[in-house]
Amino acid sequence: MSAALILRGLVKEYVRGKRVLDGISLAFDPAGMTAVIGPSGTGKSTLLRCVNRLVEPTAGEIIFGGRDIAPLKGRALREARRQIGMVFQEYNLVERLTVMENLLSGRLGYVPAHKAWLRRFPQEDVDRAFALLDQVGLTGLANQRADALSGGQRQRVGIARAVMQNPKLLLADEPTSSLDPKTSVEIMALMREVGRQHSIPVIVNMHDVELARRFADRIIGMSGGRVVFDGAPVGLTDDVLKTIYGGESWLH
Amino acid sequence: MAALSTAAGRVALRPSVWARVGWVLLAVYVVYALGRLDFSWPRFVTGLDNGARFFARMLPPRVAQPDSLLQGLTESLEIAILASCIGILLSLPIGLLAARNLMPAWASWPARALIAATRSFHPVIVAIIFVKAVGFGALAGIGALVVGSVGFIGKLFAEAIEEISLKQVEAIRATGAPFMNVITYGVMPQVFGRFIGFATYQLDSNLRNSTMVGIVGAGGIGGTLFSAFQRFDYDFVAAILLSIIAMIMVGEVLAAWVRGVFLEKGKVEEE
Amino acid sequence: MNAALDHAQTRTWRRFSPRQRLARFTIYFVIVAAIVASARSVEVIPEFLYDAPEQVRDLLQRMWPIAWSHYPGGVHDALMETLHIATLGTILAIAMALPIGLAAAHNVVPSRTINYLAKLVLVASRSVNSLVWALLFVAVFGPGALAGTLAIAFRSIGFVGKLVGEALEEADRGTIEALEATGASWSAQLAWGYWPQVQPAFWSVALFRWDINVRESAVLGLVGAGGIGMALDTALNLFQWNRVAMVLFSIFAVVVVAEIVVTQIRDRIL
Numbered sequence: 001m002s003a004a005l006i007l008r009g010l011v012k013e014y015v016r017g018k019r020v021l022d023g024i025s026l027a028f029d030p031a032g033m034t035a036v037i038g039p040s041g042t043g044k045s046t047l048l049r050c051v052n053r054l055v056e057p058t059a060g061e062i063i064f065g066g067r068d069i070a071p072l073k074g075r076a077l078r079e080a081r082r083q084i085g086m087v088f089q090e091y092n093l094v095e096r097l098t099v100m101e102n103l104l105s106g107r108l109g110y111v112p113a114h115k116a117w118l119r120r121f122p123q124e125d126v127d128r129a130f131a132l133l134d135q136v137g138l139t140g141l142a143n144q145r146a147d148a149l150s151g152g153q154r155q156r157v158g159i160a161r162a163v164m165q166n167p168k169l170l171l172a173d174e175p176t177s178s179l180d181p182k183t184s185v186e187i188m189a190l191m192r193e194v195g196r197q198h199s200i201p202v203i204v205n206m207h208d209v210e211l212a213r214r215f216a217d218r219i220i221g222m223s224g225g226r227v228v229f230d231g232a233p234v235g236l237t238d239d240v241l242k243t244i245y246g247g248e249s250w251l252h
Numbered sequence: 253m254a255a256l257s258t259a260a261g262r263v264a265l266r267p268s269v270w271a272r273v274g275w276v277l278l279a280v281y282v283v284y285a286l287g288r289l290d291f292s293w294p295r296f297v298t299g300l301d302n303g304a305r306f307f308a309r310m311l312p313p314r315v316a317q318p319d320s321l322l323q324g325l326t327e328s329l330e331i332a333i334l335a336s337c338i339g340i341l342l343s344l345p346i347g348l349l350a351a352r353n354l355m356p357a358w359a360s361w362p363a364r365a366l367i368a369a370t371r372s373f374h375p376v377i378v379a380i381i382f383v384k385a386v387g388f389g390a391l392a393g394i395g396a397l398v399v400g401s402v403g404f405i406g407k408l409f410a411e412a413i414e415e416i417s418l419k420q421v422e423a424i425r426a427t428g429a430p431f432m433n434v435i436t437y438g439v440m441p442q443v444f445g446r447f448i449g450f451a452t453y454q455l456d457s458n459l460r461n462s463t464m465v466g467i468v469g470a471g472g473i474g475g476t477l478f479s480a481f482q483r484f485d486y487d488f489v490a491a492i493l494l495s496i497i498a499m500i501m502v503g504e505v506l507a508a509w510v511r512g513v514f515l516e517k518g519k520v521e522e523e
Numbered sequence: 524m525n526a527a528l529d530h531a532q533t534r535t536w537r538r539f540s541p542r543q544r545l546a547r548f549t550i551y552f553v554i555v556a557a558i559v560a561s562a563r564s565v566e567v568i569p570e571f572l573y574d575a576p577e578q579v580r581d582l583l584q585r586m587w588p589i590a591w592s593h594y595p596g597g598v599h600d601a602l603m604e605t606l607h608i609a610t611l612g613t614i615l616a617i618a619m620a621l622p623i624g625l626a627a628a629h630n631v632v633p634s635r636t637i638n639y640l641a642k643l644v645l646v647a648s649r650s651v652n653s654l655v656w657a658l659l660f661v662a663v664f665g666p667g668a669l670a671g672t673l674a675i676a677f678r679s680i681g682f683v684g685k686l687v688g689e690a691l692e693e694a695d696r697g698t699i700e701a702l703e704a705t706g707a708s709w710s711a712q713l714a715w716g717y718w719p720q721v722q723p724a725f726w727s728v729a730l731f732r733w734d735i736n737v738r739e740s741a742v743l744g745l746v747g748a749g750g751i752g753m754a755l756d757t758a759l760n761l762f763q764w765n766r767v768a769m770v771l772f773s774i775f776a777v778v779v780v781a782e783i784v785v786t787q788i789r790d791r792i793l
Contacts, residue, residue, distance in 0.1 A: 052426055054422060054425070054426060077428075078428040078429070078430060079428060080428070081425075081426060081427065081428030082427065082428035083428075084426075084428075085427075086423070086426045088419070088422075088423060090419060092419045092420055092422060092423035093420070093423070094420050094423075094424070094437055094438065094441050094442075095417075095420065095441075095442075096441040096442060096444075096445075097437070097441050098538075100536055101437075101538070105424060105427065105429075105437045106427055107427075108424060108427055108428075108429035108430075108433040108434075108437060109427050109428030109429050109430070109433075111433070113430065113432035113433055113436065116432075116433045116436055116437065117436050119538045123535075126534070126535070126536050127534070129536075130534045130536075142536065158423075161423075161427075165427055165428070278614070281610070282611065282614060285607040285610065285611050286611070288603070288604070288607055289604065289607055289608070289611070289667075289668040289669065289672065289749075290667065290668065290669075291668075291669060295664075295669070296664075296669070299663055299664035299665070299669065302663050302664065302665075303663040303664070306662060306663045326564075327565075329561075330560075330561035330564060330565055331561075331565075333557045333558060333561045334558065334561050334562060334565065337554070337558055372775050372778060372779075373771070373774070373775070374738050374739065374741060374742045376654065376742045376745065377741075377742060377755075377771065377774070380759070381579075381582070384578060384579075384582055385575045385578045385579050385582070386571050386572060386574075386575050386578075387568065387571040389566055389568075390565045390566065391565065391566070391567055391571070391572070394565070460649070460650060460652060461652070463652060463655070464652040464654045464655060467654060467658075467745070467746065468745070474655075477655065477658070478658070481658050481662065486662075489659075493651060493655070496650060496651065496655075497646070497647050497650040497651065500646075500649075500650040501646055501650065504646070510550055513543075513546045513547060513550055514547070514550075
């Protein structure tokens with residue numbers, strides 16, 4: 001199985017001399033769900049956002065689709081981004097647009113400007129959108145405005161929007177941090193299900209260790225900008241967690 | 253306001269000292285300014301007397317020259333429509349360029365400077381300059397009002413864009429959408445409502461201003477009004493004023509209707 | 524749940540319902556028709572249009588150098604007079620607009636007839652330009668700053684009254700009800716219930732209108748209502764473009780200063 005994504009020596013400094021990502025090298029299979037855990041500020045979000053270049057890496061290589069996308073600009077960058085779907089912590093839906101419009105906005109990388117403005121999307125995109133709506137459990141809500149939905153519903157739309165891109169990779173940046181425990185479980189299950197069904201590898205960064213243990217096939221623990229654990233959930237012992245998070249009190 | 257308790261008893265509230273000082277200063281200023289403006293009671297009273305006679309001459313309103321009135325009104329309407337459309341179209345890109353959260357400095361600063369410049373002068377003054385440049389008539393009026401519209405809508409539009417949530421924009425960018433699509437789906441839905449508000453307000457404002465630029469020769473009912481004044485045709489003046497007010501009221505109603513259609517408050521209708 | 528898919532029927536999606544589409548289309552059509560009709564009947568003499576850049580260049584050349592020496596004699600007093608017109612006019616407008624604005628707010632004065640009449644007065648005030656008001660008052664009171672001040676005042680009543688009326692209508696009902704329940708009189712409700720809520724909006728509107736009035740006052744002199752406009756009118760009639768430039772510059776300077784003052788006050792008080 002060739003890797004879907006390879007990171008080599010990824011470095012990010014927001015402030016000179018202070019490395020938030022200190023030479024990360026990782027390879028991701030084209031299937032399964034990987035959870036990235038670690039304390040706040042350790043660069044989990046930065047790591048994900050470097051992949052789709054919402055954050056510019058300071059150094060390193062990001063091999064995706066057979067080439068290094070780190071130095072890409074303009075059109076080439078947009079074409080690379082089309083292949084990467086992202087789910088956000090605060091859903092980042094366009095509040096004033098309807099669910100259907102939000103879903104279709106996942107295809108904006110493929111539709112020319114005037115057609116997008118007139119909302120003339122290809123029928124197959126519309127069909128796909130309806131099918132995805134069913135799959136995420138939001139049938140019948142196509143014409144609801146996004147700001148009329150609950151948090152869990154909004155995140156489902158966010159997931160559907162990302163899948164609409166037909167991506168080769170799905171990134172999720174703390175997708176459950178704004179949701180209650182029950183909904184969090186539903187969303188994680190949905191993402192895993194969607195990833196399996198459409199054969200898309202999923203990389204999730206999160207701070208809920210139990211959720212990670214329950215749903216991920218692989219766990220990467222980060223601390224101080226470096227990878228300190230990389231393996232199956234069973235290997236996530238208390239000692240390992242201490243290395244990642246430091247201190248014992250929170251464990252009990 | 254602070255509550256006080258003194259030995260003599262309780263004082264429930266004491267207004268702040270600053271407020272009192274403020275009111276006194278205001279009164280002093282009014283007296284001072286009235287003095288500088290040569291205001292005197294005798295003059296005022298004479299004026300009131302004049303005013304009564306003047307008012308009597310205005311009633312009943314008489315349409316002395318219906319053709320002239322109609323032509324003037326139509327011209328003002330046309331000036332307002334064309335100036336608003338051109339102004340709205342121009343202020344979209346200019347306002348977008350002036351938004352500091354979306355545009356680099358080399359784009360936003362010239363745009364902001366342009367907007368500030370267009371707002372510096374009263375439409376009448378701009379109209380005078382246009383009359384010198386393109387001659388008397390409606391074209392000068394349209395030019396002057398376009399300048400005013402770009403200033404008004406451009407400024408408010410740029411401010412509205414600077415207040416949007418960039419998270420929504422980020423998400424659209426992450427799908428690989430090109431720049432125009434990011435604007436259409438990430439920015440416009442957030443500002444469209446306010447934009448329609450500004451645009452319809454400016455349409456009303458242009459309708460009002462178009463009745464006035466005629467006084468300096470830039471076309472419209474203003475010219476008719478001015479010559480009626482100079483001929484002391486006060487009952488015609490009254491008729492013209494009433495028709496102006498009527499036209500503007502109709503304009504406000506239309507603007508409200510357009511706002512209602514374009515601003516979907518709440519859910520989109522189910523089919 | 525998959526019944527719809529089994530149907531093998533494509534579901535279409537439309538952004539707007541048929542009724543909405545009809546309304547939007549009507550508006551677009553009307554707008555385009557209005558533009559076409561207007562564009563056709565507006566007289567554009569091509570020669571004048573081509574001549575325009577030359578004319579502007581000529582104008583700018585005549586305006587330079589700016590007649591700075593003209594300032595102390597011809598401009599300064601007029602400029603001050605303009606400021607007084609703007610300020611007094613605004614103060615007078617506020618004094619007159621408050622009662623009318625109160626009368627227009629339904630939750631303050633429950634009579635629909637009075638509301639309607641008050642709103643009518645406000646609309647009429649707004650519909651007539653300050654320049655046209657100035658013409659009227661010059662005819663009544665004679666040329667001079669009195670006409671100008673009244674013109675500014677009468678024009679601003681509509682603006683201030685409308686916005687204050689709207690602010691009153693948006694006031695929180697709960698506070699007022701609580702006061703009503705204590706048996707407070709109508710004026711007490713005004714002072715304790717409405718005024719504190721409306722106060723920030725009121726000052727904001729007052730400052731905004733003063734700013735606009737400084738601009739408006741500058742041109743009233745063109746019809747004889749006092750202020751710097753009269754200096755402008757004189758210079759224009761005599762084709763003394765250097766002086767025209769001086770006057771324009773001083774108007775610009777005053778407007779900029781007024782903006783700065785307003786922004787400073789806004790930042791501190793609001």
